[in-house]
Amino acid sequence: MTDSDASPSFRLAYVPGVTPTKWVRIWNERIPDVPLTLVPVPAADACDLLRSRGADAGFVRLPADRTDLSAIPLYTETTVVVVPKDHLVTAADEVSTEELADEIVLHPLDDVLDWERLPGRPAIERPATTADAIELVAAGVGVLVVPQSLARLHHRKDLTYRTVSDAPTSRVALSWPEEATTDQVEDFIGIVRGRTVNSTRGRAQPQPQPQDKAKSKDKAKGKGAEKGGGARRTSSAGKPVKQTKPSAGRPGARRGSGGAQGGKGRKPRRRS
Known part of the structure; x- marks a missing residue:
């Protein structure tokens, strides 16, 4: 191939x-x-x-x-500090960089945070990777500040983390x-x-086929006929039914079964 x-x-x-x-x-x-x-x-x-x-x-x-x-x-991402589970930092849900001033804060060579000034005290030697820094934290050598996803990626049962409120983010x-x-x-x-x-951006959408267009036109005509009211109503026998409009009320006309005004045209009832 x-x-x-x-x-x-x-x-x-x-x-x-x-x-x-x-x-x-x-x-x-x-x-x-x-x-x-x-x-x-x-x-x-x-x-x-x-x-x-x-x-x-x-x-x-x-x-x-x-x-x-x-x-x-x-x-x-949220930035967190990784510490042993029994560390004093775990007493709070969130800490600041000032609260890490007395800690040895590890700074691995693959750090992804853009620090202007590193918090805490520097370690004697920088770990090569974040994974190496995690091992040092577990050994009690220092703490590590990283994006939360990296703390989860290198999760250990003996370590935990807390949010650092004023650290740079990734x-x-x-x-x-x-x-x-x-x-x-x-x-x-x-x-x-x-x-x-x-x-999806950049992809042309399929155009309707000619037969689809014809169907659409027929459908539109059908709807137009319904709206126009052109169809005549028929009776059950198939004969056209004459449609009448309701007559408007005339001034003075009586309502009820009396029909015409004043009862004109009605014959008197015979008494028995």
Whole structure:
């Protein structure tokens, strides 16, 4: 089989913490003849992967270098601090960065938060990955501030997390190369944005066939005849029934069974 004979495919990259399951399911239901391939990629490498055409589109984290890339921001994540379950932080539902001033706050090399100033005290050495930082938190070495999805991704029974009210946040966006906005990319944009099959952007809708147009005209004529009231009413014997309009009341006319005004034309009843 040559490349031209091969079935097309759609490659979707995604960074840690993003769960594309729902969108993949809709794609498979809506476009079953085009297989979708998932491409996991570290957050720091996602944009370069798209530029090199390693994927047709992908979920990336912002801020990021979006040179030559289009992007649609989808949602912003809550930022949390990961701590041991018996940590003092767990006494509250929410903390601030000031309350972490005395803590060793781990800052892994793959951190996705855009810090202006890191909270707490720095560790002697930066962990290589978020997964490594989680292991250090479990060992009691420090705490870790990350987007909530990463805290869930690296969930452990001996750890928990709390919201950090004033920490920077991470936004997730759908991105793709500007010069490669294909029909498949448009289809996936429509899925992510919740469009129906008939409203997917960039796809022409089917035009009615000539016979369908004729049926529509006949139907319209039928409705017009009903509204015009042109049909005559007939009796059970098939003869036309004369339709009369109700007469307007005349001044001085009596109501009831008397009929004409003043009882004119009525014969006197004979007495027995």
